[in-house]
Amino acid sequence: MTDESRGIGGTVGPPWSVDVLADLHAGVLDDDRAAQLWPVVNADPEARAILDALDATQADLASLAEAPAPPMPAEFAARLDAALAAEAAAAFPTQRTAPAPEQTGTGDAQVVDLAAARRRRNKRLGWAAGVLTAAAAAVVAVTVAIPSTSQQSGTPNVAAPPPSGPTVGSDGSGAQALIGKAVGVRDFGPLGSEDRLDACITAAGLDAKVRPEGIRPVNVDGKAGVMIILTTGKLAQFRLVAFGADCGPGNPAVLFDKVVGEK
Numbered sequence: 001m002t003d004e005s006r007g008i009g010g011t012v013g014p015p016w017s018v019d020v021l022a023d024l025h026a027g028v029l030d031d032d033r034a035a036q037l038w039p040v041v042n043a044d045p046e047a048r049a050i051l052d053a054l055d056a057t058q059a060d061l062a063s064l065a066e067a068p069a070p071p072m073p074a075e076f077a078a079r080l081d082a083a084l085a086a087e088a089a090a091a092f093p094t095q096r097t098a099p100a101p102e103q104t105g106t107g108d109a110q111v112v113d114l115a116a117a118r119r120r121r122n123k124r125l126g127w128a129a130g131v132l133t134a135a136a137a138a139v140v141a142v143t144v145a146i147p148s149t150s151q152q153s154g155t156p157n158v159a160a161p162p163p164s165g166p167t168v169g170s171d172g173s174g175a176q177a178l179i180g181k182a183v184g185v186r187d188f189g190p191l192g193s194e195d196r197l198d199a200c201i202t203a204a205g206l207d208a209k210v211r212p213e214g215i216r217p218v219n220v221d222g223k224a225g226v227m228i229i230l231t232t233g234k235l236a237q238f239r240l241v242a243f244g245a246d247c248g249p250g251n252p253a254v255l256f257d258k259v260v261g262e263k
Helices: 018-026 031-042 045-066 074-091 093-097 114-124 176-182 194-203
Strands: 128-132 135-139 214-220 223-231 237-244 254-261
Touching: 018 031, 018 045, 018 176, 031 045, 031 176, 031 254, 176 214, 176 223, 176 237, 176 254, 194 223, 194 237, 214 237
Parallel strands: none
Antiparallel strands: 128 135, 214 223, 223 237, 237 254
């Protein structure tokens, strides 16, 4: 961004450079500059028209994630089955020649039925694809549980989800720069659903009936979280609250709670 784009080295105000508005909307400006520009931009109808167009484009792209997912291609399903069979054989080599269940003692673990596991998996998995400017990405997640020969009961250990989204500080530093590209987004990240988020909001003493202006996953100093954007009733002022992936009823797990913008 140059001096001619205004907002750096000159008076902040119209006529606006599209580059400045795009940078502000994308959240790439530093917190102080963003806080300075938002109230001026929101008061300018021409600037708001450009930002509304950017919001509409962002909403169109976000809607791609809600498109119906076609079934997983057979070749990928076959490759997953082969990989699962290899892992099971490597982890439990004695089970490859194990007798039928009715011939084993009560203490023996049973061999995993891959066909049955595949049927259960196919009920839960879909093939998700998004296309943007001739680029495509596909993500497939598979979880398989194999009984242990030394443990017949108990709750399996569940690994915490890896952090995703942009990194912000535990005090919320850097979160303000994300407002422009998070407004209008409803990505529940590691929480998975709106009901789960509502439980976290209620546990934190907030009103779950007040819909956030934006929801997106964040990485809070290495911890997976979900940030919500709430209005405060004041122009260009927002309340940013991030919840940890383990939040729920009785456990708000608030990672940070910060008010940004004009005081």
